[in-house]
Amino acid sequence: MKIFKFSIILTITSILLAQSIIPVFAQNLGGQRLINDVNRMQNQASHAAQTQKNQLQNIIKRADDLIANRLTSLNTLSTRLQNDSRLSASEKSSLSSDIQTDINGLTTLKAKIDADTDVTMARSDIKQIITNYYVYVMFEPKIRLLIVFNNLQTVTANLQALLPQIQNLINTFRSQGKDVSQLQSLLNDVSSQLQIINTTIANDMTTIQNVSISTQNPSSVFSQVHQDIAQIVRSGFTKIRSDFSQMRPLFHQLIFTHSSITITPTQTTSPTNTSSSSPTP
Amino acid sequence: MEEKQQAKPETPQSSQIITDTTGSSSKSKSLLYITVIVILILIAGGAYLLLHKKGTTQTQQVTQNTSSQPTPVISPVTSANADQTLNNTDSSMQQSINQANTDLNSINNIDKSQDSTSGL
Numbered sequence: 001m002k003i004f005k006f007s008i009i010l011t012i013t014s015i016l017l018a019q020s021i022i023p024v025f026a027q028n029l030g031g032q033r034l035i036n037d038v039n040r041m042q043n044q045a046s047h048a049a050q051t052q053k054n055q056l057q058n059i060i061k062r063a064d065d066l067i068a069n070r071l072t073s074l075n076t077l078s079t080r081l082q083n084d085s086r087l088s089a090s091e092k093s094s095l096s097s098d099i100q101t102d103i104n105g106l107t108t109l110k111a112k113i114d115a116d117t118d119v120t121m122a123r124s125d126i127k128q129i130i131t132n133y134y135v136y137v138m139f140e141p142k143i144r145l146l147i148v149f150n151n152l153q154t155v156t157a158n159l160q161a162l163l164p165q166i167q168n169l170i171n172t173f174r175s176q177g178k179d180v181s182q183l184q185s186l187l188n189d190v191s192s193q194l195q196i197i198n199t200t201i202a203n204d205m206t207t208i209q210n211v212s213i214s215t216q217n218p219s220s221v222f223s224q225v226h227q228d229i230a231q232i233v234r235s236g237f238t239k240i241r242s243d244f245s246q247m248r249p250l251f252h253q254l255i256f257t258h259s260s261i262t263i264t265p266t267q268t269t270s271p272t273n274t275s276s277s278s279p280t281p
Numbered sequence: 282m283e284e285k286q287q288a289k290p291e292t293p294q295s296s297q298i299i300t301d302t303t304g305s306s307s308k309s310k311s312l313l314y315i316t317v318i319v320i321l322i323l324i325a326g327g328a329y330l331l332l333h334k335k336g337t338t339q340t341q342q343v344t345q346n347t348s349s350q351p352t353p354v355i356s357p358v359t360s361a362n363a364d365q366t367l368n369n370t371d372s373s374m375q376q377s378i379n380q381a382n383t384d385l386n387s388i389n390n391i392d393k394s395q396d397s398t399s400g401l
Contacts, residue, residue: 062401069395086377123401130398137396141388148384155377162370165358172360219393226385234381237374244367251367255360 052119059122063113063129067106070135074103077143084147086154095143102133131213138218142211145225149205152233156198159240163191166247173254183250186243193243197236204228 078099081092109128116122133139166187174180204225211218358366 066395126401127398130396130401134396136391137393140391144384144388148381151377151380155374158373159370162358162366165366166363169358169360169363222388226388229381229385234378237378241371241374244371248364248367251360251363255363 055119056116056122059119059126060113060116063122063126064110066126066129067110067113070106070129070133071103073135073140074099074106077140078103081143081147084151086151087147088150088154091150095146098139098143102135102139106133134213134218138211138213138215141218141222142208145208145222146205148229149201149208152197152201152229153205155237156194156201159190159194160198163187163194169251178254180254183247183254186247186250190240190243193236193239197233200228200232200236 078096081087081095081099084092087095106129109125109132113122113125116125170180170183170187173183207221208225211221215221
């Protein structure tokens with residue numbers, strides 16, 4: 001009986017003891033989990049911050065490379081422009097100003113990106129290197145085409161100024177009773193070709209000047225202009241050269257086979273020396 | 282003292298003075314000639330420089346005019362220079378076409394994929 005009582009008391013005591021100890025254990029186990037959770041979260045945050053920092057550094061490095069490439073291309077373009085011997089000072093100044101605007105813009109953008117502390121902002125800024133300038137898709141082809149057209153315009157202007165002079169000479173021969181029908185026909189063709197070339201160049205220049213970063217698919221515009229240069233301008237010049245090559249023996253024949261014409265030795269220098277002697281840039 | 286004594290005998294006599302006067306007259310004549318020659322050279326040099334400078338200014342003006350207005354100044358085409366004029370114009374056209382071809386090739390060689398935003 002005694003043993004029975006003792007066992008009951010022991011059981012009750014054990015239960016009471018257990019009830020008072022278990023929560024303490026439970027509390028300790030929960031706190032550890034919390035600490036673990038906090039540590040884990042801290043580690044995650046630290047890792048995320050490190051990842052963001054790395055991402056930011058990568059973006060900045062990439063942006064610097066993109067800008068450096070563009071600045072190199074723009075400076076090369078500027079050198080090409082400045083070395084051109086046919087372009088007028090105003091043409092050079094205008095195109096050079098456009099190039100400088102892009103150089104300045106990209107330099108400012110580089111400074112901004114280098115100072116960026118936020119990945120989202122840096123990502124937005126790096127895209128601007130492309131979308132605000134389109135150096136390779138739009139800007140460089142545009143400037144190079146304008147250089148081409150300005151050069152061609154100089155040549156056509158020289159030709160245009162030459163035509164009345166040739167016409168005067170033909171008129172002189174005509175007034176002396178010479179047959180100038182072939183020469184006149186060839187000169188008319190030169191004039192006609194020149195008109196076509198001038199119209200094409202003027203239209204294409206307007207088209208190119210209107211191309212901007214907002215132009216949808218500028219490559220297709222440039223492609224059309226390329227085609228015009230190849231098909232109209234180049235072939236027009238080829239025809240004019242062919243006309244000139246036919247005119248030269250005709251003039252030669254008129255000058256040397258008919259002794260009635262006095263050759264004035266005063267005009268020995270070529271009137272087109274300025275245009276022809278200018279070196280290819 | 283010795284130097285003073287030595288200097289005394291070198292004092293010119295009156296006849297010598299006359300001779301020297303004649304010498305100085307011829308000297309002044311040659312000096313005059315030299316001066317005239319120098320002045321002439323200076324005038325010629327100045328005129329040359331002036332003309333040269335004027336010529337340069339004129340060339341610059343022509344260049345500027347050509348640049349601001351594409352229409353160039355063409356001397357009259359005569360029977361004497363017709364052939365050469367046509368020949369030079371032909372060369373000029375050839376040069377321009379060659380340059381245009383070079384520029385068009387440069388445009389074709391531009392790597393446009395560098396303006397792709399994919400991956401950014």
